[in-house]
Amino acid sequence: MSDSLSAAPSATGDAHADDHHGHYGVPGYDPIASRMGMWLFLFTELLLFGALFIAFAAYLSKYPTYFAEGSGSLNVPVGAFNTVVLLTSSLTMALAIAALQRGDKNLSIKMLNATVLFAGVFCVIKAFEWGAKIEMGIYPGSATLAAMDQGKQAFYNMYYTMTGFHALHVIIGAGLILWVKKRTLDDRVNPKRLVLMENIGLYWHLVDLVWIFLFPLYYLIA
Amino acid sequence: MILASRDIIDSVDKAWWILTGISVVLFIGIMTALVIFAIKYHRSRNPRAADISGNTKLEIAWTVLPTLLSVYMFFVGYEGFALMRDMPSEENSIVVEVDARQWAFTFRYPNADISSPDMYVPVGKPIRCHLTAPDDDVIHSFYIPYFRTKEDCVPGRTNYMWFQADKIGVYNIFCAEYCGKDHARMVSKLHVVSEEDYRKWLTQRLEDRFRPIDDxxxxxxxxxxxxxxxxxxxxxxxxxxxxxxxxxxxxxxxxxxxxxxxxxxxxxxxxxxxxxxxxxxxxxxxxxxxxxxxxxxxxxxxxxxxxxxxxxxxxxxxxxxxxxxxxxxxxFKLAEQKKVSLDFPVDEAIEELVEKTGSEKNK
Amino acid sequence: MSNDAAALPPLEQVDYIRAKKGLKSWLTTVDHKRIAILYLIAILTFFIVAMGLGVLMRLELLNPGTDFMDGPAYNRILTLHGVIMTFLFIIPSIPAVFGNFLLPIMIGANDVQFPRLNLASWYFYMAGAVLALIAVGLGGVDTGWTFYVPYSANTDSNVLLPMVAAFLLGWSSILTGLNFIATVHRLRAPGMKWGDMPLFVWGLYATSWIAVLATPVVGITLILVLMERFLGIGIFNAAMGGDPLLFQHMFWIYSHPAVYVMVLPAMGVVSEIIPAFSRKKIFGYWFIAVSSMAIAAIGSLVWAHHMFTSGMADEGRVIFSFLTFFVSVPSAVKVFNWLATIYKGSIKIDPPMLFAFGFIFMFSIGGFTGLMNASLSTDIHIHDTAFVVAHFHYTMFGSTGLMFFAAMHYWWPKMFGRMYSFKTAFFGFGLFFIGFNLLYFPLFLAGLAGMPRRYQDYLPEYHGYHAASTIGSWIMVVGLMILFINLIVAIWRGKKAPMNPWGGATLEWQIPSPPPTHQFDAAPDLTHGPYDYDFLYEDEDQPKETEVKA
The missing domain is CATH 1.10.760.10 (Cytochrome c-like domain)
Known part of the structure; x- marks a missing residue:
């Protein structure tokens, strides 16, 4: 999708783009439009998570004590470490864009690699966290969970849903970064045409931002 | 405080007539203007249109007036709703537990520990309905058109509504929330009977319900x-x-x-x-x-x-x-004269029940 | 034109239909006009299928008792009718077909901002449609188009495919909306200010924002239901501490604004047709434009009026009723402005204009009966009855659907370069109008008498209403078929259409019919505004255009 957003032709009917040549309305490169498209797409992502946060708020107010209890069962240091990992990855992503802007392709590629690495670390830690819970028999559809109080069930159902959706976004984001890395390597993304990398950077910051909300809501309300 | 259901019916109908009246007047006005303009300013009569592009005063007028009208109409509708939600307390009413499941209503009378697929209520008494559906069932809606009232039966929660019958008769009860295969046949009857018949029905029901297997x-x-x-x-x-x-x-x-x-x-x-x-x-x-x-x-x-x-x-x-x-x-101890959850003989239970439910406040 | 222009090959003047040949050239096209035609074919096909299903339902309801469809069969037909009509017809109808075709032209652009994304939207749409059809093949689904839990989480029928279909269709409309917003912002012709845009563009712009902002919520909601079915994560399951009402909130947060996704473009079409056939400036341009945005904004705050009997807190019901009433205000403002536009106009009643009058009639009935749904006490009575069915068919079908047909009649000469028979169109419309009202008006009365909706069977006391309604459905379908056949025949048999058959002032009437692939060689002529008809009278008091007789 981002391919279309960045590489799609844009007509020069645009009043602000009078530096274009050729026929009226011949396709051209319009980073402003691409960025606008990306922001609109990010709105949809925000609303998708927004709906989940609304559900979280509804159940938190319905079962405050159970949610506090459930939160207490999560490992705060591990969660905090993961937060640092993701924040750092946001930094490396921003550095990758800055490097390419200066024309330093090598550094940019290194930073993209680092970002993907951090994404991997995040997912592995998350997998261990889930694994620990699953070992205790707490996972959706398990008999242990079904035997718990309804408030606890609601907590773990929300926990798996929201962190699961977030992890899915981390994985998709990492895939997109690998893809933009390939495009950077063969120079289809370059200092003059880097809106694709900027857009994927925006996406990555959103993934980070969502976690910034998830972490306190799940780990720190105990 | 507690008003007869007739008042709810009247209030709903009044709101309906006011809204319909406003609508019909505006609708006729709009359509008349449309037809008159279409004829009067037809191109054959009016080859050149006037040069008008707007009128701010007019715009403000037809923004503000509908706004005021909206507020008025809201209050008209709110009135009847307030009556519907002014629930009588459990002490002052007959409580009927409405249990909805695919695809039948069951009416339980908790004071008397009996149930029935049709609903029986005495005339002139406030009836308080506690609406539920089992956790593993689906949403239904308890609808008595004659009393203009309806509320959903949702798994995992209890909803409330009330009504009061002013006339003896038999009324339709429908399930109004789509619930699957036999949704259209989830139809029941409300029997509004005299207090005496109600007592008879309860007695009969209680006797039947707990008749021991003696033979x-x-x-x-x-x-x-x-x-x-x-x-x-x-x-x-x-x-x-x-x-x-x-x-x-x-x-x-x-x-x-x-x-x-x-x-x-x-x-x-x-x-x-x-x-x-x-x-x-x-x-x-x-x-x-x-x-x-x-x-x-x-x-x-x-x-x-x-x-x-x-x-x-x-x-x-x-x-x-x-x-x-x-x-x-x-x-299953079927031969024993099983006791109703109330600890005294059936006759007394009924006395108690009718006394309790009959003592509605007539303030 | 810049100096480089001479170096480029001359622009082909072949129209967009004949520009390339072969199925592949259509399926890989990025031309917004061709994509519009792809949508038109798909959407009309689905409409006719779903209309057939509707006729079947009405036939079953002709008499009480089971005639030829039992409960499960009826419920599947009902769901399919709702799913197709909502997701495959009415939501995409006007934006996907006429928005795609006309939005770039109306703002003087040669395409949308992201043409490839535009084609991708069509494929998302078709993928959703195919999944919905496969679901039918696998025995259908019986949840109703609203997919309410717990029913949708419990039913034995196949819920997965239609929900994934709805999800994909949601993506299709998000991407189209995103594309339109970017197009409006970035591709307006040089010199075209926001206030110079045709009102149809405003309607599409408001619609696009709703689609972008509301669709993701229903997307995630449907996914959560699927997670309950397949992973046992019971976010809405009462037995697991979940709340079924939360589903309804999340569903209607999208699906109520979606109602305005359906109606705003239709209002945009009315705002094009009425001035064109009155040859008079639209009355209160800014009020109509702003009222579109107001409807989009207020319409996002009223979803819970679908839940007045759900057991939601009483205070919540009061607030949502209050807010709901205010949506009627911008709608009323639009109707008054249209009337004021006709006033002292120079009116010609060709088929599109008659359709627009029909819209005002139907939309008024739909809107006024909406008041009874907004009003708390009356809504408790009529909620989930045939009254609601009649109400939303008047607004969705009688208004939006009708304007889809009106747009076909207004822009058909532009899209295909052919005129159609006016007489046949008038006749078809007459039958449609009579049939429609006979079909749906009795349902208002049935609903007031307590007839619940989604019933495959009914008590004998409701027989009269249902019989009248079923007869109406036959008349209406005949009328619609006449309208469609008239248009389709015109593509081959119709007289050639001139560039500007109606005397319209918006940009699409300044280019050939049908337009060439590359419609604007140079910045279009913006010397007169979209509703400025003075250019028709430059020489004398007689309009320049040769009146079309068909």
């Missing part, structure tokens, strides 16, 4: 007076047919047993009358077959006989020795 021979015989009185065919239509089929062919919902096939071994609790009684009383765990212990023991036996009679080989295959029946009667 083993009678429950073994499908044609005995006690069994025939239960009218099992009708009970079957209300409680069984929507899953097991009107002729017992089964399979109308997933896993619903066929009563007419020959594979006796697949019946989880067995095919004899006492076996079926046990299934009806306890339900089948892990299936959609619920316990029907709200029916009297006689009704349950009657239903078992009816199901047995559906089989093409005749009811004979469901016969069981008398010892089985006796065992059953001991197991």
């Amino acid at each position: 083993v021979a009678a429950v073994m015989d499908a044609k005995s007076e006690g069994i025939v009185a239960s009218n099992a065919a009708e009970l079957y239509t209300v409680y069984c047919a929507s899953c097991h089929g009107p002729k017992g062919e089964g399979g109308l919902v997933e896993g619903a047993r066929s009563f007419i096939d020959n594979a006796t071994d697949k019946w989880k609790k067995g095919v004899t009358i006492p076996d079926m009684f046990r299934t009806l009383t306890l339900g089948l765990d892990g299936t959609r077959m619920k316990a029907f212990d709200n029916l009297s023991a006689w009704d349950r036996f009657a239903l078992a006989h009816h199901v047995a009679s559906l089989h093409p080989d005749g009811p004979g295959r469901s016969d069981a020795p008398i010892e089985e029946y006796k065992k059953l009667i001991d197991e």
Whole structure:
């Protein structure tokens, strides 16, 4: 999708783009439009998570004590470490864009690699966290969970849903970064045409931002 | 404080007429203007249009006026709603628990520990309905059109509504929230009766509900007076047919047993009358077959006989020795004069109930 | 034109239909006009299928009792009718077909901002449609188009495919909306200010924002239901501490604004047709434009009026009723402005104009009966009855659907370069109008008498209403078929259409019919505004255009 957003032709009917040549309305490169498209797409992502946060708020107010209890069962240091990992990855992503802007392709590629690495670390830690819970028999559809109080069930159902959706976004984001890395390597993304990398950077910051909300809501309300 | 339902009906109807009146006047105005303009300014009469592009004063006028009208209409609708939600307290009303499940309503009278597929209420008393659906069921909606009132029965929560009948008669009850296969047949009746008839009905119902099995021979015989009185065919239509089929062919919902096939071994609790009684009383765990212990023991036996009679080989295959029946009667203590959850004889229970529910405030 | 222009090959003047040949050239096209035609074919096909299903339902309801469809069959047909009509017809109808075709032209652009994304939207749409059809093949689904839990989490029928279909269709409309917003912002012709845009563009712009902002919520909601079915994560399951009402909130947060996704473009079409056939400036341009945005904004705050009997807190019901009433205000403002536009106009009643009058009639009935749904006490009574069915068919079908047909009649000469028979169109419309009202008006009365909706069977006292309604459905379908056949025949048999058959002032009437692939060689002529008809009278008092007689 981002391919279309960045590489799609844009007509020069645009009043602000009078530096274009050729026929009226011949396709051209319009980073402003691409960025606008990306922001609109990010709105949809925000609303998708927004709906989940609304559900979280509804159940938190319905079962405050159970949610506090459930939160207490999560490992705060591990969660905090993961937060640092993701924040750092946001930094490396921003550095990758800055490097390419200066024309330093090598550094940019290194930073993209680092970002993907951090994404991997995040997912592995998350997998261990889930694994620990699953070992205790707490996972959706398990008999242990079904035997718990309804408030606890609601907590773990929300926990798996929201962190699961977030992890899915981390994985998709990492895939997109690998893809933009390939495009950077063969120079289809370059200092003059880097809106694709900027857009994927925006996406990555959103993934980070969502976690910034998830972490306190799940780990720190105990 | 508590107003008769007539007031709710009148208030809803009044709101309806006010809204309709406003709508009709505006609608006729708009359509008249449209037709007059279309004729008067037809191109054949008016070849050149006037140069008008707007009028701010007019715009403000037709923004502000509808806004004010909206606020007024909101209050008109709010009035009747406030009456509907001004619930009488449990002490001042007859509480009826409405249990909705696929695809029948069951009305329970908690004060009297009885239930019925039709609703009976005395005229002139506030009726408070507690609406529920089982956790593993779906959403239904309890709708009595005549009383202009409706509220959903949602799994996992109890909703409330109330009404008060001002006239003796029989009224329709519909399920108004789509609930699947037999949604259109989830129809029941509300019987508004005099206080005296209500008392009679309750008495009858209580007696039936807890009539002990005092005669083993009678429950073994499908044609005995006690069994025939239960009218099992009708009970079957209300409680069984929507899953097991009107002729017992089964399979109308997933896993619903066929009563007419020959594979006796697949019946989880067995095919004899006492076996079926046990299934009806306890339900089948892990299936959609619920316990029907709200029916009297006689009704349950009657239903078992009816199901047995559906089989093409005749009811004979469901016969069981008398010892089985006796065992059953001991197991469920069916021969004892079971006490209603209230700890005194039936007559007194009714007195108490009618007194309690009759003491509505007439402020 | 810049100096480089001479170096480029001359622009082909072949129209967009004949520009390339072969199925592949259509399925891989990024031309917004061709994509519009792809949508038109798909959407009309689905409409006709779903209309057939509707006729079947009405036929079953002709008499009480089961005639030829039992409960499960009826419920599947009902769900399919709702799913197709909502997700495959009415939501995409006007934006996907006429928005795609006209939005770039109306703002003087040669395409949308992201043409490839535009084609991708069409494929998302078709993928959703195919999944919905496969679901039918696998025995259908019986949840109703609203997919309410717990029913949708419990039913034995196949819920997965239609829900994934709805999800994909949601993506299709998000991507189209995103594309339109970027197009409006970035591709307006040089010199075209926001206030110079045709009102149809405003309607599409408001619609696009709703689609982008509301669709993700329903997307995630449907996914959560699927997670309950397949992973046992019971976010809405009462037995696991979940709340079924939360589903309804999340569903209607999208699906109520979606109602305005359906109606705003239709209002945009009315705002094009009425001035064109009155040859008079639209009355209160800014008020109509702003009222579109107001409807989009207020319409996002009223979803819970679908839940007045759900057991939601009483205070919540009061607030949502209050807010709901205010949506009527911008709608009323639009109707008054249209009337004021006709006033002292120079009116010609060709088929599109008659359709627009029909819209005002139907939309008024739909809107006024909406008041009874907004009003608390009356809504408790009519909620989930046939009254609601009649109400939303008047607004969705009688208004939006009708304007879809009106747009076909207004822009058909532009899209295909052919005129159609006016007489046949008038006749078809007459039958449609009579049939429609006979079909749906009795349902208002049935609903007031307590007839619940989604009933495959009914008590004998409701027989009269249902019989009248079923007869109406037959008349209406005949009328619609006449309208469609008239248009389709015109593509081959119709007289050639001139560039500007109606005397319209918006940009699409300044280019050939049908337009060439590359419609604007140079910045278009913006010397007159979209509703400025003075250019028709430059020489004398007689309009320049040769009046079309068909």
